[in-house]
Amino acid sequence: MKKILIIDDNIDFVLTLKDLLESKGYKVDYFLDTEDIEDYIVLNKYDLILLDVMLKSVTGFNFLKVIREEVIRPVIFLSAKNTKSDILKGLKIGGDDYITKPFDNDLLLAKINSHLRRESYNRKEVIQFKDIRIHRNSLEVKVKEKVLNFSKSEFDIIWLLANNLDKTFTKEEIFNSIYGIDSYSEIRVVVQYIYQIRVKFREYHIDPIENIWGVGYKWNYQ
Numbered sequence: 224m225k226k227i228l229i230i231d232d233n234i235d236f237v238l239t240l241k242d243l244l245e246s247k248g249y250k251v252d253y254f255l256d257t258e259d260i261e262d263y264i265v266l267n268k269y270d271l272i273l274l275d276v277m278l279k280s281v282t283g284f285n286f287l288k289v290i291r292e293e294v295i296r297p298v299i300f301l302s303a304k305n306t307k308s309d310i311l312k313g314l315k316i317g318g319d320d321y322i323t324k325p326f327d328n329d330l331l332l333a334k335i336n337s338h339l340r341r342e343s344y345n346r347k348e349v350i351q352f353k354d355i356r357i358h359r360n361s362l363e364v365k366v367k368e369k370v371l372n373f374s375k376s377e378f379d380i381i382w383l384l385a386n387n388l389d390k391t392f393t394k395e396e397i398f399n400s401i402y403g404i405d406s407y408s409e410i411r412v413v414v415q416y417i418y419q420i421r422v423k424f425r426e427y428h429i430d431p432i433e434n435i436w437g438v439g440y441k442w443n444y445q
Contacts, residue, residue, distance in 0.1 A: 225339055228266065229253040230283070231275035231301065240273070243328060244335075255279075257286050266294045270339055276302035276313070284316055291317040292372055295362045297338040301326070307409075314412055317374040320402060350385050352445055355431065357385055366427045373423065376401050377416050384432060384442040393439040 227249050231237050234255060241251045252269070254260055256279045266272060272294070276283040287298060297319040302309065305323040313321045320334055350357040356365045362378045364371045373381065379401050384392065392400075394413045401413075417440060421430060431444035 224250050225270045226250045227271050227273065228269040229273045232256055232279050247332060257281055263290045263293050267296055269296055271335060272296055272298045273301050274298050276300055276304050284312060287318060288316055291374060295375065297342060319375060357381060371423050377420050380416055381420060384440060388442055391435045391439050391441040
């Protein structure tokens with residue numbers, strides 16, 4: 224049984240959402256505030272996290288910034304904040320999706336199922352190149368045994384490209400691989416993620432992602 228965690232300070236909303244998810248076979252826990260969470264590492268026992276933006280003690284954005292390096296599970300923002308800038312901010316800081324309130328229950332369930340399906344997909348666990356080792360299960364990228372810190376979305380792009388050496392991916396294909404069903408995100412976030420990935424590899428004089436002009440991106444490091 225897949226486990227989902229809700230972090231939201233509206234108890235009526237939480238209980239309604241909990242009933243919906245449990246009716247679909249999920250095990251659901253919740254916190255009404257981030258201060259109730261004693262050890263962030265326990266968040267990894269859940270398969271997916273639904274996170275509100277406007278919480279009591281800290282915004283969901285700031286909370287995700289704090290936990291993202293420790294928590295490798297998909298995080299979907301649920302928020303009444305529905306401006307483009309809010310949505311892009313949530314995705315740029317490491318959110319895996321962003322759904323605005325009020326939302327359609329079927330859409331929410333479809334997005335949850337899409338993220339969980341990608342998480343459980345049985346793929347190769349480790350990809351090894353010359354100085355780069357990519358670990359699927361721990362979402363780690365190592366260069367000469369030093370761990371580089373990537374957001375989950377950045378890691379997903381690295382894994383997609385490195386796992387398909389002979390293929391050039393368009394921005395649209397990369398976007399769909401990361402977000403699946405999505406009504407709000409913008410494809411241009413892919414360019415921003417690629418830039419951030421390159422910056423982090425640059426310290427080691429490595430540029431593993433090739434830009435095929437007019438087409439897309441491919442992995443070019445063996």
